[in-house]
Amino acid sequence: MPELTFFLGGDVMTGRGVDAILPTPGPPELRERAIRDARDYVDLARSVNGPVPRPAPPAWPWGEALGLLDALRPDVRMVNLETAVTGRGAHAPAKAIHYRMHPGNLACLTAARLDVCALANNHVLDFGPVGLTDTLDALAGAGIATAGAGRDAASADAPARVPLGQGRDLLVWSVAAPSSGVLPSWAATPGAPGVAYCRRSRPPRRTRWPGGSPPWPGRRTGCWSPCTGATTGGTTCRPDTSTSPTG
Template identity: 45%
Template sequence: MATDQRFTGNAMNRDETPPGFPWQESPVRIFLSGDVMTGRGIDQVLPQHVDPEIYESYVKDARDYVRLAEKKNGRIPQPVSYAYIWGDALEVWRKMAPDLKIMNLETSITNHPEPWPGKPVQYRMHPANVAVFKTAGIDFCTLANNHTLDWNREGLLETLQTLRKAGINFAGAGENALEARKPFIHKTRNSRIIIFAYGSESSGIPGNWVATTTNSGVNLLPDLGEETLGMIKAQVKAIKKSGDVVVFSVHWDTNWGYEIPPNHRKFARQLIDEAEVDLIHGHSSHHPRGIEVYKDKLILYGAGDFINDYEGIGSYEEFRGDLSLMYFPEINPVTGKLISLKMVPMQMRNFRLNRASAADAKWLSSVLDRESEKFGTRVTLQEDHVLTARW
């Protein structure tokens, strides 16, 4: 058998593997995205939609977000198909053929009419529109974020029921603390991918959203201290077996800016060093942040938005929130080490994901390389406008 050329540089030595290990079939390829917000304006253009009334400071009708987008980039055909919003991403997924598609769902799926009291921004979409995720073949949603309970606990329960009925897996929220903490396990041909989903108050999650023994809610990190680390270490130890890839998906930090808090970097490294986590999937930032590969393990501090209805909103333009990345890490399940990382630049335009232009891909590559170099990782733009990581 010829040596698989993908196992070079950062992969383990072939001689270190168990006899008969299936080298040609061993890599695990995952798709990761940042925040997916299919409520408000997105919901209003889909085949079904909730009552457009919202309770924000400046916007009272979700259709205003549609008007803003159309004012900037032209008419959006309504209603759009469930495939429409994914646009060019569908072809990217077909070519990359990931073993698992993971996203952070920042939208309540409910018809419940009452938002969380005092919550300044509310995302919800009609339960029938869950078909949009089925169309994209999404396998898993993390729900430990600051929009899961936008429409109260009744809205959360309907979200959970709708996802279950649609056969879409989730973690990070539940009807009680036990369910909210439960990881998701995905079986591949040669290994398992285990996902733990947590949220942090630093991302704007209200403290009283935490799931308890008697209340539904999100799986909230108490802090980033040693006791919390020990708790996660025990969770991973209780379930991880040889050949498993453990993903720690966490909603943390602010929406804008490139600075990574030192305690986040320390905690991410501790998860790898002490808790046997193989990949940290961080999200909450509205734009991609710097990438670190620590001991050959991938750390995404902020994956950036993937789907949103911000088109036409004039703020923070310097961060180019309209640009996003489709992350495709390839991992050796024997060691949990990163083999390669490809990132496909996309742009949200007319509420649809489009392949980014050559100029936008170059800009995103330059920014990501600048921010990742601080952590010893370099980002390179390839001829096909795909970004790759070197470490």
């Protein structure tokens, strides 16, 4: 199998002060204890680091990273997007921190030529189901595949598919877990949008994995999924549960 090079970025947060300096800032209201207006973050950054352009070009928040990416030429570019792309919705209750970027600033993401945004995280529903569906629409319209959230459970659980050429695809799954701050109520259902949500706490006892090695567990959760991560060749990883345990 030919070698693949990945750019894996996380957590990408383009809300609050970042959104405030871009050409189409969204509503600045926050629900944080110390700061209630996203523009205050810009003032704080200016007081420490000097002038901040307003409006800033869409690529400006990436700094030198885009030039490095172009030099490295990764085959696939993926980030964990911890920001709702919406100008609508109400702040999710019982949360202190909310991230959203106005859809008019989507060029901030397309500037990085992203292939996939992982969305199974604790901010994608900061502005409710309407904020999530706006995010899905905005990213799809920009040609960026998404994993880990959807309009229903089936689409949330489905992988993002990245064509690699020569009949090969890269499949990417994204799964949320309780220990990462994702509420169980955010889980997608057959009839409602939400995130792919992991409820299994340990791998099955009798499993042989393709290639002899299991995919990695959730780093902080011990949460396992037989298809967490990425798989090449256009095939999914299906456990063979008829054989002896691997340990």
